Amino acid sequence: MDTTLKAGTAGQDNVDHYTNILYQMQLIRRFEERSAELYTQSLIRGFLHLYVGEEAVAVGVMQALTGEDSILSTYREHGHALARGVDAGRIMAEMYGKQEGCSRGRGGSMHLFDASKKFYGGNAIVGGHLPMAVGMALAAKKQGKASVTCCFFGEGAAAEGEFHEAMNLAALWSVPLLLVCENNLYAMGTAIRFSHSETHLEKKGEGYGMATMVVDGMDVLKVEAAAKQAVDTIRQTGKPLLLVANTYRFRAHSMFDAELYREKTEVEEWKQKDPIPALYRYMKEQFGFSEAAFQGIESKVEEEIKAAIDFAEKGKWEPVEELTRFVHSETQTN
């Protein structure tokens, strides 16, 4: 694995950059692990879908985006939200259902929104956000903005009609859209070989005359490099691009999943490709990154998560009298 990571120069800038990437992946990992615990304590309810194992995709792709770019995601979006810089405390408060949450508690784990970060959900209808992403990219184009819209979805979503209609429109209208397919090989319990007649998903992009790329989603530096190239291309051409990131989720689909559909040995094999230790090993070799430095990341992450939980715990329940708010826009009185 280490050899597949592209060698960088040992300049301080690089060290800082990689340290930050490692920190972000670790933040997502620990945040997810703590979420699972909080779920078993019934502090987080509803559905909870963890991203453990896939961190390199969110963090790698996010390196290529600026604050002007927009992001849409699925119900497995905590990782994307954290990598985007949505405040961990507000995400946690959302999962608790508190009114301090990033969606005011009304959305929960599957519906994280933060418009100030241009993070537009959090959609729990598989494929539902793909046409919306096309529209957001179209709006940017019409307004002459340089921004790119980035849309994350699973390989399962690529079987939906919504995917195909979105692909056609995106290519037809030439909109600046980065479609990131996180191919983790399973849609709930259905393996890709049982859900796609063509399992090389990039070919679906080719069918629409769209530029495509494939990347090893377990290697954060490769994802970053691919995403930067993809976003550069989109900014230059103004056209959409399909980036397929091959990855794996180490945990079950959701907290209800008994995982009857895959072998434990398969999961263990993929865990050998864990992107976090891989980057750590690489940094050790390249820059002599130390155990102590890694511990530093760990403590920072731990503190941040502790603060997030604290924030969520201290949050308030929205009064029942406000139940019917946000059904229609509230007119602002000055």
Next chain:
Amino acid sequence: MTYREALKQGIRQVLQHDQRAFLMGEDVGRYGGAFAVSKGLLAEFGAERIMDVPLSESGFMGAGIGAAIGGMRPIVEIMTVNFSLLAMDQIVNNAATLLHMSGGQVNVPVIVRMGSGIGRQLAAQHSHSWEPLYAHIPGLKVFSIGTHEDARNFLPAIFDHPDPVIIFEYTSMLNMEAELPTEPENVNTHLAAIRKTGKDISLVTYGTGVYKSLEAANTLLADGIDVEVIDLRVLRPIDYTTVFNSIRKTHRAVLVEDAWGSVNISSEISARIMENIFYELDAPVRRLGGVEVPIPYPKHLEDASVPQPADIINLVKNSMRHGGV
């Protein structure tokens, strides 16, 4: 027996009864069923009879319709009613209309089961009560499973129906236990069921409203109010005879459902009561529906958004005070 097990027994029975029957849906097989209703059936019946399908609600719904026309007896599971909206075109424009448009030549014996209901903190996109939407469509038979008895017996009973049947199952009830007789009884597939007889007021409900209303009725009995609880069961076509006969006896009606208050099943029933037996009433018909808001995630707000036994009790008492006997 749990509601889940009762549903599974019904499915197993039809699979054994008719070789043309097969179950198709997302994750019904290898995963074990999204809500474990079909767990074990893949091992029992094999992949030809328990078919996992890709995420493609419109596609596999249409395929189910085609298979039905082609002589099979597909049972299409749509994981939850929320996702059925992606298949709505197939259900409305094909399943419900082909018989009519073909001048009676092409019937569509497809059965569509979907998980439904509010109450597991799943937020708006996984929580709606879409029964009224389906009850609106001519050509469909729409059924709502509010009891364990119907969970086990309805599917086998309706199986030979020649036209499309939509069945609502409630995910919040899956783990609920209830006693069932060991011998499956014959179930009437077109009548409403009186779940509790009473003389003072008629309470009309369906789905998750049934057990909630029975709970409220038991409490009210202690207060000296004898409620008759009617489970509509069939939401299309609605059995008005049972409803009207009950009101002719009690002279009062309260209508309860989880679906949003405007333009729901209760609005329709209320209108029919006015049109047909207005002079039987001692008090205005009262309705209790869901609060008109996309269902929020936090438990206290979710609970506040659908009728609870306490709300039912209040409304019944309120109605009893009105008019005087």
